[in-house]
Amino acid sequence: MRTARRFIRLPSRLAFYRLLLAAGFGITGAQCQVQEEATVVYLVRHAEKLDESADAPLIAAGRERAEMLSEMLKDAGITHMHTTDLQRTRDTAAPISERLGIQPRLYATNELQGLADWLRATPGRHLVSGHQNSTTSLIRLLGGESTDIADPEYDRLYILTLDPDGTASTVLLRYGSP
Numbered sequence: 001m002r003t004a005r006r007f008i009r010l011p012s013r014l015a016f017y018r019l020l021l022a023a024g025f026g027i028t029g030a031q032c033q034v035q036e037e038a039t040v041v042y043l044v045r046h047a048e049k050l051d052e053s054a055d056a057p058l059i060a061a062g063r064e065r066a067e068m069l070s071e072m073l074k075d076a077g078i079t080h081m082h083t084t085d086l087q088r089t090r091d092t093a094a095p096i097s098e099r100l101g102i103q104p105r106l107y108a109t110n111e112l113q114g115l116a117d118w119l120r121a122t123p124g125r126h127l128v129s130g131h132q133n134s135t136t137s138l139i140r141l142l143g144g145e146s147t148d149i150a151d152p153e154y155d156r157l158y159i160l161t162l163d164p165d166g167t168a169s170t171v172l173l174r175y176g177s178p
Helices: 013-023 029-037 060-073 087-100 109-121 132-141
Strands: 039-045 080-083 125-130 156-162 168-174
Touching: 039 109, 039 132, 060 087, 080 087, 087 125, 109 125, 109 132, 125 132, 132 156
Parallel strands: 039 125, 080 125
Antiparallel strands: 039 156, 156 168
16 A cells, blocks of 8 residues: 655745744644743844934835845734834834834833833733844843844844743844845
């Protein structure tokens, strides 16, 4: 008796990343069940900015990176968005905000503990667009792991999962050119 073989065609790299993001990295049924109860937080530093002025806008490369982020996360099930009041963090989240129809909630970088508490208490999937130092600080406040972000580094996408038991896990992806 012959056994039929089935082959699964692997999706493109971007589709594969979308699949991972949308599934929250759940593999088995039990893991997926836990993921449904977990809070997932996607954290990015704002994209490339024009200069060192207080409220610098994004440059063309930054706008391209923001569009790429929107494309990557469009199927991730984002339910909440958070940005600072500075133009570069708002502009980084703008493409996905417009795509999903979600208005970002503003937070102050000097009140990260309050944001961390709010994220823990609010189920769903959150996107946080922050800054070089506030992004890593927030990850650590949530119990995740991160190294410092170098000044010209804009390609980190952290996926932090907050499980109902209070544990956190962190995955770091890179997107766009370094």
